[in-house]
Amino acid sequence: MTPTARTVAIRDGAVTFRMLTDGHGPDLVYFHSFHDRGNGWPELLARLAERFTVHAPFHPGVQGSEGVDHLDDVVDLGLAYDEMLAAMRIESAFLVGHFFGAMAAAELASICPGRARKIALLSPLGLWLDDKPLADVLALPAADLDALLWSGASSAAASRWRTLPESEEENVAAQIEQIQRLSAMGKFVWPIPDKGLQKRLHRLTAPALILWGSGDRVNPPAYSAEFARYIADATVRELPGGHMLHLESPDAVARAVTEFFSYAPGN
């Protein structure tokens, strides 16, 4: 299967979402992480597309999605995603996101609770504990970051991730893409990612799976209890793995998410 690319515009074209779509079944929207590099269709999405129609938009300012300058803060971003779904004529969907993407999904589901049928938050960003600071992912140089992201530095996912194109032109383009991507998402969380999600999370009424890699060295698993504290219907699960669980263990993550989304009490 090859995902189809398209662009969805909102606000008279001031903000556009380039997205990839593939699969069959109910709609599922995947929100990308800070460190999702490459073609925008990681293995996890191929797995999920076996059971869902997966839409994976790039955040504004990333990989052809435009209009980050038009968005002032994370609430504005949440509203933009609500408008994106309206433009796609999707009433409600299953929402999945990793780290920054999970924060965006949680914002959308808090601001517009009706948009989420169920939600899976993988190592979500958006809260802050003074005694458990996250790694400074917007500052760490590539090598230092690389040392924290993975549970096994030699995993195939890790080597794929760190391999940059060899030709100088493509290499420079990849580095610029990296800076732009971090800059576009960083705009909403600089310098500390506590931007009010805590006081909005009580509005998130959809059943929520909080999924964490037990060895996450970027975003401490201790935050899972915090998310569960504020979300009414939350289930916390840990899987063996590091921060980049979604790339390192796509099968396990896809299984956990699919089970959670498919499980319907009383049916």
Place this chain on the structure above:
Amino acid sequence: MKICFFHLMPYRFLPEGFQDDYRSVWVDVPRSLYDAGKVHGLYNEFLDELEHAERVGFDGLCVNEHHQNAYGLMPSPNLMAAALTRRTSTAALIVLGNSLALYNPPVRVAEEFAMLDVLSGGRLVAGFPVGTSMDTNFAYGVNPATLRERYYEAHDLVMQAWTRPDTFAFNGKYTQLRYVNLWPRPLQEPHPPVWIPGGGSLETWEWTAKLDYVYCYLSYYGYKRGKTTMDGFWNALETAGVDDNPYRAGFLQLVCVAPTDADAERDYFEHVDYFYQKCLHVWEGFAEAPGYRTLKTLQAGVRPQIGDVARKTRQSLDWKKYLDQGYVIAGSPATVREQLTDCIQKLRVGHLMVLLQIGSMPKELCLQNTELFGKEVLPHLRDLWPGYTDRWWPSGAGMNGGARA
């Protein structure tokens, strides 16, 4: 030609091996390395050095703003400029400057600069840097994605506060003020000259050209490398249809003068090395937050002066390399005269700023450097750029030596 004495106010007591044992001189430099008693002495020595520079004939004295670092102990250059207003009488006071996006509300800058201008009798040059990423994004927490937009908006607010005749409302994206009404207002009309220190970003060149400001390239990598940047600046001006008056440009150069070339190496090497190896030892992670540089500048391949790439460039530099690469112009007065003349002409700068207090240099050596420069070098550079008018010089600054235009 205007020649100005630039001071960074470095902390000179970083331990041997600092660059190996600690990750950064900026942002999270350990406070265990800081000694307030020593800094009391340093501040007073630094002010002595600046005052001495006026006495030996410098046209202007430059101070600047940096935060949370041992590279420059001057979070508020305005305080230092205020001290200088009372102990100097003719030199231009060049504050390079206040990082506009860091002030809330930014009318604070308009007010303090107005106070300095009035207090000094119209000797102020108002510098508006964006500020380094370490200062703005990391030490002050300003969002890199909106830093420049904040900066431009704050600039507009300050200029309006200085020039609009009546109380006005300012409805900005970042600052909303129902009543703006500056008291005091600057002495210079319509406002102090504006200089923009920059690191070589393309947007800044176009912007300074449009607004008729001075562009200052503050580089630590010398005039040989600075030529590329200054050529870019002059090309941008030509494209914008602006004249090539050299007084539109400023350039910073490290200079060491000694009786002979050999004396220069003996006296200055350790202090120059301290500056490059310790004072510029910035952790790569703090060098440039994502979004600090615009896409356009990234694509043009402009590299920061600090961080990992710059460190590799600096490593294992010896005296000869510092000189050959032009990082430092050093030697006998004749050597320095010759090279500085070349620098000024090649870069086409009307405002030369020299850094004579470098790294760990003690006061006596700084005074010697300043004295030799003032007596043996400065008079020989005076008459460069005849026929050009410096429209960017503060009206209240005295012309040392009388008849110079």
